[in-house]
Amino acid sequence: MSLAPQELENTASKYASEAIKYDSQGARGMAISHYQHAIDALVKLLQLYPQSKLNQIYKERCNSYHNRINALQQAHGVEPAVDPKASSKDQKASVQRQEAENDFEDLVMKEKPDVTWAQVIGLEDAKSALRESIIYPAKRPDLFPLGWPKGMLLYGPPGTGKTMLAAATANEMDGYFINVDASSMMSKWLGEAEKNVSKLFTMARQYAEKEGKPVILFVDEVDSLLGSRTSEVGGEVRTKNQFLTEMDGVNGKGKDLMLYVIGATNKPWSLDWPFLRRFQKRIYVSLPSQEARQHLFEEYTAPLRKDFKVNPADLAKLFDGYSASDIKDVCQAAQIKTVHEIFNSPDYHEPIEGETPVQPRELTTSDFKNIMTRRKPSVSTEMIRAYHKWSEEFKAL
């Protein structure tokens, strides 16, 4: 019998969404058997089509279903043949409840990150938009009788500083930073994502109410909440709806609370309008300008030995189209190359006591040119065009 990959994938999706439904209703047995069927279909898919580009996704799904099955089996306790001692069973249950709580805490980071505005190079527009929306209302809420935007979406190519910006915002204000990553939220909380989304917002609200300090709830890779595929494999539809409801709470009755939701994504086009509407500020985090690239080169080559002719402004011109994180990688690669030269030199020897250990040679402009030929920008011009096109329609400052 020949099974088309699409057919097997549909089967897996069907079982998985049934499993999630049972799971959220507390029907553990049914949930487990449906997760298992979904795994079986995915494993078959992996065996029949070992070359498929989607295999990584299938493997990740298998893993998350496996983990969920394990969690369900443990939470239920394996029924022993002999009458169990009630006390030890209770103990076990309480330990597991504790573990579940810790699991939740794992995703949430309440300390301040140690990134400052100054470390985020360029992106002046984005910085001032964030500053205005968070710092001003916190100082003088009386000046905002109509309220102020609570939802902010940072979008743009990878490696441009979205995560850094959110961290710096949290650092610069006296408040709390709750950092969750939506993609791990969906996989780790499989079947429970919906419930946990509301737990998360409740927690954030409690902090904002109790302390009267601003709270930033940062949801990285927020597009994962919507799921990448049409089928509801990760319970995405319900989780997304829960998220939207919670956002309404933040924008509506919690209007005077200093609770902000900052979402980040590099796939803004996968967000739909109901979702976007709740993020009143939509801020484009772009590739660095010539000036920003120069600053980045100054910053990242500062600790390196370099020839006096190495000029950050020239490097910035050469590396047009490279992201901030590309530039960091380029500087690192250049430096590492000089270290390899030390180790590969014919007269390399272990440092001898009393002798100054050999140091890397100075970097030259041609080292950087060399790396450029081997390392393309991580963002293509087509991608940039797509971001611009999306911005024309949806950007909101």
Ligand SMILES: Nc1ncnc2c1ncn2[C@@H]1O[C@H](COP(=O)(O)OP(=O)(O)OP(=O)(O)O)[C@@H](O)[C@H]1O
């Ligand atoms: N504007 C910037 N100024 C200084 N360094 C930056 C900047 N943007 C990125 N970097 C460097 O690149 C690393 C990755 O940046 P960051 O994680 O903020 O990117 P991102 O936009 O969130 O990417 P992704 O979309 O992949 O999550 C940072 O840790 C930092 O070292």
Ligand SMILES: [Mg+2]
């Ligand atoms: Mg990021």
